[in-house]
Amino acid sequence: MAKVGEFRNDEARENYLRAYDAMEALWPLPATQVDIQTSFGPTHVRRSGSGPGTPIVLLHQFGGNGLVWHNVVEELAGDRVVYAPDTIGTAGRSIQTAPLNGEADFGAWFEEMLNGLGLERVHLAGYSHGSWHAALAALHASGRVASLTLIEPGGVFTRPKLGVLLKMIWFGMRGKSDENMRETMAWLSPGAVVGDLESACGKVALDGYRMRIGWARMLKDAELRSITVPTLVIFGGDTLVADTGLATRRIAANVPHGTTEIYPGTAHGILYQIPDRISRRILTFVQQHDRSEVR
Structure with a gap:
């Protein structure tokens, strides 16, 4: 039976929320925040920007929350509203109540x-594990998605x-010490620099939250x-x-309106x-x- 994601205990929740509050200092724009009631629990959403463009919804990676988009939101919100939820079932201010x-x-x-935000259609973008969630939304709620951007899926x-x-499993077995996390980051995302506030929040999330919403699987050609x-x-x-070579070929052969872009000299970060x-x-x-009618 599927389970509900939760903090390990009250202390873990309190530690995380303190780190989350500190991380809010990274957000560069005025923001409003709202908790949207869903069948799976209240979802915390941060809203910034204004303008006539179709809104963008951003889905974060494993161990992150809606604030991880702080380094790109300012440009994205220049001509439209941007929404950054804390994905249900992950550490954040959303609270999963049903599996x-x-x-x-x-x-x-x-x-x-x-529906709770009063939005009909949105552009949807996801990063890392959030790309899997964005792909699921495109598969199962396609009428609500104007375009889909998947970053490092x-x-x-x-x-x-x-x-x-095997190396990911090995890193996982070594625990969540600062040294192990630095080594994992250096291997998976060489050259990426994550600030202290975000690193601290991510570490507390990994230490203190039991995520039970599953992992990505390879989509079939028909999907x-x-x-x-x-x-x-x-x-x-x-x-x-x-x-990337195989992914590019699969996208070209199967995704009707798909484009792949590869940035040399960069990695997962x-x-x-x-x-x-x-x-x-x-x-x-x-x-x-913005006005695409492709279906």
Whole structure:
């Protein structure tokens, strides 16, 4: 039976919320915050920006929360509203109260969140594990998605190499010491620099929260063909989480309106290595498809 994500205890929750409060100092824009009631629990959403463009919803990576988009939100919100939720079932200010029993439930959560925000259609972007969640929304709530951007989507288009999986397991078995986390980051995302406030919040999340919403799986060709919205997939040229050559071929062969872009000299931490280039690329893409009627 599927379970509900939760903090290990009250102390873990309090430690996390203190780190979360400190991390809020990184957000560069005025923001409003709201808790949207869904069948799976209240979802905390941060809203910034204004303008006529179709809104953007940003889904964060494993161990993160909506605040991780602080280094790209300013440009994205220049001509539209940007929404950054704390994904249900992850450490954050959202509180999961019911399990997601299947992948379609993630689409249901996404639609309920949009309904609560009063949004009909949005551009949707996800980073790392958030790319998996964004792909599920595109599969199961496609009518609400104007375009899809997946940044470093591990496991979605290709299976990770066995050696990579084994090393991830090895790092996991070594625990969550500062030294181990630094070594993991240096291996998975060389060249990426994550600030102290964000690092501290991520460490407390990994230490104190039991996430039970599952992991990415490789989508079948038929599932890829059903993603008919304009889709941009971004990889770091030195990524370890995907075979970029195979992923590019699968996207070209199966995603009707898919584009792949690879940035040499970057890896899984691409959002931290070249945030300005990533924000500009996302913004250019969504502006091209603000009025897209592709289905």
